[in-house]
Amino acid sequence: MSKFTDIEIFEILKKAIANRFLEENSAQSENISDWKGQEITSFQDDLFNKTKSTVSEKWFYTYFKSDFKKLPRIDMLNLLAQYCGYKNWAHFLNVQKIEHFETDKPKTDSIIEEKIELVSSDIDTIDHDENIEQKVKIKEVEKNKKTNFKLRTASMVAFVVILLTVIATSVYFAFFSQREYEFCFVDADRQTAVTNSVEITILRDGFTPLYLSTKTGCIKFKSETDTIKMFVSSPYYKQDTFKVNLHQYNQPEKLLLEPDDYKIMLYYYSNSAKDLKQRIDKLNQMIADNALIYQVYDNDFFGVEILSKQQYINLVTIPTTSLKNFSLIESENKNGKIVKLKFKIQQDENDK
Numbered sequence: 001m002s003k004f005t006d007i008e009i010f011e012i013l014k015k016a017i018a019n020r021f022l023e024e025n026s027a028q029s030e031n032i033s034d035w036k037g038q039e040i041t042s043f044q045d046d047l048f049n050k051t052k053s054t055v056s057e058k059w060f061y062t063y064f065k066s067d068f069k070k071l072p073r074i075d076m077l078n079l080l081a082q083y084c085g086y087k088n089w090a091h092f093l094n095v096q097k098i099e100h101f102e103t104d105k106p107k108t109d110s111i112i113e114e115k116i117e118l119v120s121s122d123i124d125t126i127d128h129d130e131n132i133e134q135k136v137k138i139k140e141v142e143k144n145k146k147t148n149f150k151l152r153t154a155s156m157v158a159f160v161v162i163l164l165t166v167i168a169t170s171v172y173f174a175f176f177s178q179r180e181y182e183f184c185f186v187d188a189d190r191q192t193a194v195t196n197s198v199e200i201t202i203l204r205d206g207f208t209p210l211y212l213s214t215k216t217g218c219i220k221f222k223s224e225t226d227t228i229k230m231f232v233s234s235p236y237y238k239q240d241t242f243k244v245n246l247h248q249y250n251q252p253e254k255l256l257l258e259p260d261d262y263k264i265m266l267y268y269y270s271n272s273a274k275d276l277k278q279r280i281d282k283l284n285q286m287i288a289d290n291a292l293i294y295q296v297y298d299n300d301f302f303g304v305e306i307l308s309k310q311q312y313i314n315l316v317t318i319p320t321t322s323l324k325n326f327s328l329i330e331s332e333n334k335n336g337k338i339v340k341l342k343f344k345i346q347q348d349e350n351d352k
Contacts, residue, residue: 018032292341
């Protein structure tokens with residue numbers, strides 16, 4: 001077999017990488033050197049999903065889009081070979097030698113020249129033409145045996161690679177389709193569990209959105225995908241979005257929520273402050289005179305009632321036991337004042 005240069009070897013690997021990527025993804029060009037932007041990002045994600053490691057954008061440009069003087073480090077070559085379905089770089093080289101064996105077979109003229117050279121070299125010691133022909137046949141048989149051995153080896157290697165790929169894929173999907181994940185929400189300032197109502201929307205590729213809620217601070221769910229997006233909202237915390245890679249999941253996973261201090265103050269002065277005068281003064285300062293204030297009811301007679309600012313302050317500053325069930329649903333502030341407020345006072349079972 002003729003010796004390949006480093007550039008020729010790496011070009012074969014680049015084609016194999018592009019083919020592997022295009023099996024499950026799309027790109028404007030089949031040539032990896034033409035990829036850019038989102039195509040490079042998608043390749044980095046796909047490489048990580050299949051090998052648990054990836055390459056930087058700078059590395060991509062250095063070795064895939066530019067001329068290089070020497071091959072990358074052996075650990076990077078092993079990583080890219082594994083992405084294409086090989087055990088490592090050495091395995092990739094061995095398979096390439098087998099696949100290119102047919103292209104390197106000697107031509108008919110070369111075989112004839114070899115026989116002539118053999119006859120010429122042995123003419124002084126072999127007296128009979130029959131011995132010469134016999135020796136040529138022996139050499140041809142030996143070559144055929146080597147060729148058949150290499151072909152059998154190539155078939156065996158291909159079978160093993162396919163078998164390992166099928167097993168790995170089956171284990172991967174079985175592992176992720178059966179796992180249950182738990183996430184707990186924590187106050188970023190106080191490092192305590194969030195015990196107020198939390199609404200969660202989970203987006204998963206290929207599935208309808210999953211809607212969950214909790215008042216204990218934790219949720220549990222199952223997922224067959226390894227990357228999800230979580231949209232989280234709570235009356236007393238800022239809305240947030242989390243992109244979670246379940247490959248890195250540690251049970252249970254903690255997610256920090258940034259408290260909305262203005263909403264927490266409103267809750268405190270609506271039902272917690274002990275000084276009545278202080279409660280009235282603070283609420284007057286926080287709420288705009290023309291604020292839209294809604295009280296939500298759970299019964300069949302009233303759905304929503306609109307209150308004035310003064311009616312709201314009177315309601316939450318009159319000392320009644322029902323205030324312990326005060327629940328803020330939504331608030332909106334502008335220029336340092338609350339301009340919209342929606343709340344509910346849950347009715348006790350004994351009051352029904």
